[in-house]
Amino acid sequence: MKKTLALALAMMMAATMILTGCGGNSDTEERVVNVCSWGEYIDESLIDEFEEQTGIKVNYQTAESNEALYSLLKTGAGDYDVIVPSDYMIARLIDEGMLAELDYSNIPNYALIDDQYKGLSYDPDNKYTVPYTWGTLGIIYNTTMVDEEITSWDAMFDPKYEGNVLMIRNSRDALAAALLDLGYSLNTTDESQIREAYDLLKTAKENGVYQAFVMDEVFQKMEGGNAAIAMYYAGDYLTMLENNEDLAFVVPEEGSNWFVDAMCVLKNAQHKTEAEEWINFIASTESNLANMDYIWYASPNAEALEQYPDYYAEEYGEDLDQDLYEIMAAPADVLARCELYVNLPSDTLTLYNDLWTELGI
Amino acid sequence: MRKNNSLFNRFFMVLTFVFLYAPIALLIIFSFNAGSSNTVWKGFSLEWYGKLFSNRIIMQSVYTTLLVSVLATVIATVAGTFAAIGFFAMRRKIRDPLMTVNNIPMMNADIVTGVSLCLFFVAFFGLFQKVTGTRLTLGFGTLLIAHIGFNIPYVILSVGPKLRQMDKNLIDAAMDLGCIWMQAFWKVILPEIKPGIVSGALTAFTMSIDDFVISYFTAGSSASTLAMTIYGMTKKRVSPQINAISTLLFVTVLVLLAIVNIREARQERLAAKKHI
Amino acid sequence: MRNKLSRFAIPYVVWMALFVVAPIIMVVIYAFTSANGGFTLANFARMGTYGVVFVRSFKLALIATAICLLIGYPVSYMLSKEGDRFQRIAMVLIMLPMWMNFLLRTYSWMSILENNGLLNQFFQKIGVIAAYNSIFGTNIKYFHMIGTPGAVVLGMVYNYLPFMILPIYSVIIKLDHSLLEAARDLGANTFNVFRRVILPLSLPGVLSGITMVFVPAVSTFAISQMLGGGTQMLLGDLIEQQYMGGAYNPHLGAAISLVMMIIVVVCMWVMNRFGEGEEQAVML
Numbered sequence: 001m002k003k004t005l006a007l008a009l010a011m012m013m014a015a016t017m018i019l020t021g022c023g024g025n026s027d028t029e030e031r032v033v034n035v036c037s038w039g040e041y042i043d044e045s046l047i048d049e050f051e052e053q054t055g056i057k058v059n060y061q062t063a064e065s066n067e068a069l070y071s072l073l074k075t076g077a078g079d080y081d082v083i084v085p086s087d088y089m090i091a092r093l094i095d096e097g098m099l100a101e102l103d104y105s106n107i108p109n110y111a112l113i114d115d116q117y118k119g120l121s122y123d124p125d126n127k128y129t130v131p132y133t134w135g136t137l138g139i140i141y142n143t144t145m146v147d148e149e150i151t152s153w154d155a156m157f158d159p160k161y162e163g164n165v166l167m168i169r170n171s172r173d174a175l176a177a178a179l180l181d182l183g184y185s186l187n188t189t190d191e192s193q194i195r196e197a198y199d200l201l202k203t204a205k206e207n208g209v210y211q212a213f214v215m216d217e218v219f220q221k222m223e224g225g226n227a228a229i230a231m232y233y234a235g236d237y238l239t240m241l242e243n244n245e246d247l248a249f250v251v252p253e254e255g256s257n258w259f260v261d262a263m264c265v266l267k268n269a270q271h272k273t274e275a276e277e278w279i280n281f282i283a284s285t286e287s288n289l290a291n292m293d294y295i296w297y298a299s300p301n302a303e304a305l306e307q308y309p310d311y312y313a314e315e316y317g318e319d320l321d322q323d324l325y326e327i328m329a330a331p332a333d334v335l336a337r338c339e340l341y342v343n344l345p346s347d348t349l350t351l352y353n354d355l356w357t358e359l360g361i
Numbered sequence: 362m363r364k365n366n367s368l369f370n371r372f373f374m375v376l377t378f379v380f381l382y383a384p385i386a387l388l389i390i391f392s393f394n395a396g397s398s399n400t401v402w403k404g405f406s407l408e409w410y411g412k413l414f415s416n417r418i419i420m421q422s423v424y425t426t427l428l429v430s431v432l433a434t435v436i437a438t439v440a441g442t443f444a445a446i447g448f449f450a451m452r453r454k455i456r457d458p459l460m461t462v463n464n465i466p467m468m469n470a471d472i473v474t475g476v477s478l479c480l481f482f483v484a485f486f487g488l489f490q491k492v493t494g495t496r497l498t499l500g501f502g503t504l505l506i507a508h509i510g511f512n513i514p515y516v517i518l519s520v521g522p523k524l525r526q527m528d529k530n531l532i533d534a535a536m537d538l539g540c541i542w543m544q545a546f547w548k549v550i551l552p553e554i555k556p557g558i559v560s561g562a563l564t565a566f567t568m569s570i571d572d573f574v575i576s577y578f579t580a581g582s583s584a585s586t587l588a589m590t591i592y593g594m595t596k597k598r599v600s601p602q603i604n605a606i607s608t609l610l611f612v613t614v615l616v617l618l619a620i621v622n623i624r625e626a627r628q629e630r631l632a633a634k635k636h637i
Numbered sequence: 638m639r640n641k642l643s644r645f646a647i648p649y650v651v652w653m654a655l656f657v658v659a660p661i662i663m664v665v666i667y668a669f670t671s672a673n674g675g676f677t678l679a680n681f682a683r684m685g686t687y688g689v690v691f692v693r694s695f696k697l698a699l700i701a702t703a704i705c706l707l708i709g710y711p712v713s714y715m716l717s718k719e720g721d722r723f724q725r726i727a728m729v730l731i732m733l734p735m736w737m738n739f740l741l742r743t744y745s746w747m748s749i750l751e752n753n754g755l756l757n758q759f760f761q762k763i764g765v766i767a768a769y770n771s772i773f774g775t776n777i778k779y780f781h782m783i784g785t786p787g788a789v790v791l792g793m794v795y796n797y798l799p800f801m802i803l804p805i806y807s808v809i810i811k812l813d814h815s816l817l818e819a820a821r822d823l824g825a826n827t828f829n830v831f832r833r834v835i836l837p838l839s840l841p842g843v844l845s846g847i848t849m850v851f852v853p854a855v856s857t858f859a860i861s862q863m864l865g866g867g868t869q870m871l872l873g874d875l876i877e878q879q880y881m882g883g884a885y886n887p888h889l890g891a892a893i894s895l896v897m898m899i900i901v902v903v904c905m906w907v908m909n910r911f912g913e914g915e916e917q918a919v920m921l
Contacts, residue, residue: 034582039597060418061582064596067883075880075887076483078582079498163781169867170883205868211752212784212866219598224400226752268496353884360870360878361690370715374727377712381734381798384745387755391748399748400755440649447646459646462653465661468848468905470856472873473894476880477660480887484663510656513649532642542641571735573859574873578880591740595863599744607741614736618729626722 031056033274036063036072036080038261039216040239041133043294050281056274064215065170073098073266081269082278084132086259088172091122091343093264099128100267106276109283114302117260121342129262130279133297135234136258136330136338137173138251140218142244145228153181153252155229157204166221166230167201169213171356172341173257174201177231180254186339189348198355205359213360222247233259234327235297241324249327251334258330258338260300298329305329385611392604399601409605416602422590423606425501429576429586430569433508438562440509441516446550448517449524466511467518475578478507482579499581507579508569515568516561523557524550664898667891680892687875687893691900694872697786698855701793702801705850706843708794709801713842714835716802717809728806731799739796743863746792750783750864757782784866792860793850800849808842809835848905856897872897 031054039062047058063069063078066089072078073093085093093099104110110130117131141150145164156165156177168174176186178197188194204210211227219236221227223243237249263282265275281287288304289311291297299305312320330338344352366374387399392410396403413419448456448463466474479499486497527550535545551558573588580589587606594603671677716727734742749755757779760766770776782788812835820830858873867874872893874882879890 036582059583062593062597065883067885068881071879071881071883071885072582074885075479076486076499076581077479077578077881079500080582163784210868212868214867216597217595221751224398224751224753226754270496353886357875357878357884357886357889358686360867360874361687366715366718370711374712374715377708377798378727378730380795381731384742384749384795385734385737387749388741388745400751400753400758440652443645444649447643447649450642451646459650459653462657465657468852468902469898470852470873470901472856472858472876473664473898474660476876476890476894477664478656479880480663480667480891481656481660506656510652513652567732567735571738573738573740588738588740591738591744592859595740595744595747603741603744607737610737610741611733614733618733622725622729626725 031271031274032059033057033082033271033278034059034061034080035082035084035278036061036069036078037084038062039064040219040236041084041295041297043290046282046287046290050278053281054274054277056277058278066172067170079270080266081271081275082263082265084261084263086261086341087120087122088341088343090129090262090264092349094123094128095343098267100265100269100272101127102130102265102279103276106273107280107283109280109285109301112283112285112301112303114300114305117300120260121340122260123262129264130283131260131262131300132282133235133291133295134258134260134300135297135328136251136334137176137231137233137256138237138249139229139231140222140237140240140247140249141229142222142225142227142246143248144246145225150229150248150250151253153177153254156231157181157200157209159204159207159209161229162208163211164228165204165209166212166214166218166227167205167210168231169215171352173231174213174359175352175355176257176341180252180256183254186255186257187342187344189345191348191351194348194351194355198359201359233297234330235295238296238324238328251330251338253337255337255339257341258335259341261297292328296328385607388604389608389611392601392608394601394604397601399599399604409601410609412600413602413605413609418585419587419590419602419606422585422587425504425584426570426587429501429504429508429584430566432505433512433569434562434566436505437509437512437565438516438558441513441561441565442520442554442558444513445517445520445524445554446546449521463514463517467514471572471574472578474511475507475575478503478510478575479578498583499579501580501584504576504580504584504586507575508572511572511575512565512568515564516558519561519564520554520557523554527553664891664894667888668895669892670888672886672888680889681896683889684892684896690870690872690875691897693786693869694855695900697790697869697871698793698851701790701797701854702847702851704790704794705798705801706847709798709846710805710843713802713806713809716806717812724810728803731802735799740859740863742796743792743860746788746795747783747863750788750791752779752781752783754783756780783864784868786865786869788864789861789869789871792864793854793857796860797850797854800853801846804845804849805839805842808839812838844908844911847908852901852905855901 033056035058037060041062042060044060047060050056051058061078061080063072066086069078069083069085070089070092073080073083090099104126107130113131117134118126123129139150139153139155141155146155146161155161156167158165168177175194175197178200179186179188179193182193182197182200184190184193184197212221214221214230218230218232219240222230222240225244225246234249234251237247241247241249263279265272265279269275282291283301285301285303285307288299288301289308292299292304292308293311293315299308309320309325326334391399391402393405393407394403395406395408444463448459451459482499482503490496531549531553532545535549536542540548571588573586573592576586577589577592580586585593591603594600668680669676669678671679716724719727747754751757757766760780761778766777766779769780816834816838817830820834825833855871856873856876857871858877861869861871861874865871876890876893876897878884879886879893
């Protein structure tokens with residue numbers, strides 16, 4: 001028994017040694033950039049292209065949500081150079097002195113970003129960020145499982161859909177849906193309003209409305225027809241639509257959130273030069289077109305956004321459906337009822353945290 | 362005197378094995394699926410295996426997993442054996458409290474071990490940066506320390522009883538006959554406790570391969586074990602590449618165990634023949 | 638002479654001080670401080686709110702442990718009565734899944750238990766769902782399985798069953814058969830032999846099995862997240878959320894960890910007292 005077990009162990013070791021030969025080429029001089037983004041949020045061929053062009057190795061990782069990213073940074077479990085948080089989280093990170101100021105002379109493609117996405121509330125002086133994408137938050141539903149047209153956030157709390165609703169798993173978006181449904185602002189700092197929104201969520205949860213709390217698991221669930229209603233981002237809806245034609249998307253009439261996700265460099269980044277090279281590469285029109293085509297999130301690059309319908313026509317030999325284009329890049333009348341998140345004061349953030357933990361139990 | 366199992370009992374056993382293996386069988390079947398679904402069969406294809414080998418993240422994490430498991434097993438086996446001998450030679454009064462501390466990582470929930478190590482490393486790194494100005498981060502090093510840490514107790518646990526079974530006069534006799542302690546260790550103790558060391562190493566290796574929670578809290582972002590990669594993937598759209606890697610792992614282990622068992626059976630048969 | 642050998646343990650004692658004791662002290666420090674560093678008991682004061690999670694975790698883990706025992710004991714017992722060859726293969730088969738990562742196995746259950754999953758498809762095909770609808774007058778298209786406490790318990794049982802079988806089996810297989818014969822000769826029937834001889838003698842294995850199933854089950858977060866869909870929050874989820882998840886608060890996380898650790902240690906201590914503190918059964 002013992003001899004053979006030792007043999008097995010030796011074989012395992014040999015296998016590792018062989019693998020060491022193949023995989024462990026860690027040259028000391030190798031240039032690296034550590035990127036942390038969201039899941040399903042990049043055309044992965046761009047990574048290869050960047051590596052080929054520059055010889056910089058991209059360590060591409062993903063976090064689940066803005067709040068989770070914040071936790072990873074704080075616990076020290078995340079050691080990144082470039083991150084792609086959303087507006088309100090950027091403001092918070094700037095507030096807490098965690099971001100580095102960018103050297104825009106290394107990022108010439110910044111000039112291509114539409115002025116609309118510069119100087120926004122989270123980075124008023126354009127010192128820390130280069131926008132990556134923008135979009136809207138809305139409700140995705142399966143038309144074969146719902147017998148009405150959904151137009152309101154009510155659907156996310158309606159006991160009628162018991163066990164068929166997927167609630168989003170991050171405190172900001174989930175509470176925003178409840179706040180909007182109650183007719184409040186999604187940036188409110190009024191504790192009683194936030195508590196009221198929490199109660200709405202809690203009651204719905206206790207009534208068994210929610211089948212699950214999801215982030216990117218939503219793809220599998222909605223595409224497979226395992227749930228009827230979910231709230232998620234417009235770009236991801238379009239990805240799901242490719243795999244399930246019965247899905248519909250709506251930006252509810254009460255209004256919603258429109259967001260900008262932007263690339264930032266962390267203050268303690270160890271590869272700042274490489275990070276800026278990466279950011280410049282991603283900000284180019286070609287990268288933005290490729291990304292838009294792959295992840296269906298609207299680009300802040302004015303050129304790319306404008307060229308996209310032609311790009312699509314050339315790529316697929318058919319015209320891009322205008323409705324789809326408008327879901328991706330919401331037109332002015334939809335954006336008029338949407339609001340950008342702003343960073344909340346720390347008391348409110350603590351309240352969000354506490355309520356979110358309590359909601360889970 | 363040995364009464365064989367009734368048909369019902371056999372059925373119960375078979376049912377248990379079906380329960381254990383049905384999900385694994387499904388994983389394997391759907392690794393050959395042409396579609397990307399895990400529930401709808403769309404025809405046979407090897408697509409996912411091809412994609413798997415070009416998936417850098419998965420391959421890198423397989424490598425990290427094997428490397429950390431092997432290194433941790435080797436280091437923990439050596440360290441654990443010495444520690445067990447040391448404990449064995451101690452007086453009960455000192456040994457008992459130390460054994461209690463040794464049992465903590467085994468008794469504790471993985472998540473508590475993981476969290477405590479994470480907090481400790483980060484606090485230590487903070488201090489280190491203040492003193493030396495160098496910034497350290499969680500990574501392969503911390504992952505390895507964590508794995509060694511939870512492996513050593515298993516080695517001690519399986520070496521300890523062998524030491525106690527050993528004839529205590531053997532060491533004294535060896536010393537009396539002029540052995541220095543190193544010789545006593547190599548020539549007398551080691552052969553006696555070898556089975557314990559081997560089973561301890563095997564347990565340690567199994568624990569390392571199977572671990573997710575402690576790695577999750579101590580590996581940081583620069584190292585990722587296979588388990589962490591899979592966990593990350595289950596939070597996204599799951600790709601059947603996961604099925605493919607499961608199948609490969611399963612087959613590898615199956616083949617290894619089969620070889621081991623066939624060899625063993627053959628040796629036993631040979632031994633039996635010699636006896637006659 | 639023996640004292641010289643005891644020096645062998647010194648490196649490991651240093652190691653334990655560094656990587657076992659110090660980290661736990663860190664947890665204690667975090668549990669009793671607030672975000673700005675001052676001493677506080679607030680983290681524990683909030684524990685009442687999370688009582689539900691404690692109760693749910695212990696309940697589900699206990700159910701899972703009981704089911705593991707109810708399956709694991711008979712299987713170990715029956716196995717020990719089979720031929721050597723069969724036993725060897727069976728043991729390999731029981732250990733084999735452990736070498737595949739438990740997340741893979743749990744992930745497989747996700748696709749089985751989904752509303753449109755394999756099990757529901759199967760039920761539909763063989764008409765179980767139609768039969769259910771006609772008997773109960775309902776109109777369901779599937780059985781709701783994923784995201785329920787049952788699914789989480791199933792995941793626990795599935796993953797930890799080998800941890801129950803192995804220690805029990807390793808104890809039963811070593812039982813002295815002459816004892817059983819003696820008991821039979823003295824007139825005990827099968828049931829009595831089992832109750833008076835086999836059961837008490839295999840108790841160390843059972844206790845060790847219970848520990849090995851209960852502790853990971855009560856603190857899991859991956860299983861409850863994958864099969865519970867985030868609606869069945871367990872202690873593990875609660876702690877994970879404070880460190881890596883959507884509600885960063887390491888101080889609260891440390892306090893919850895500490896309380897859980899104490900409860901588990903007390904449970905184990907009581908149980909081992911009950912088992913007369915005998916040497917733990919050999920693990921694998």
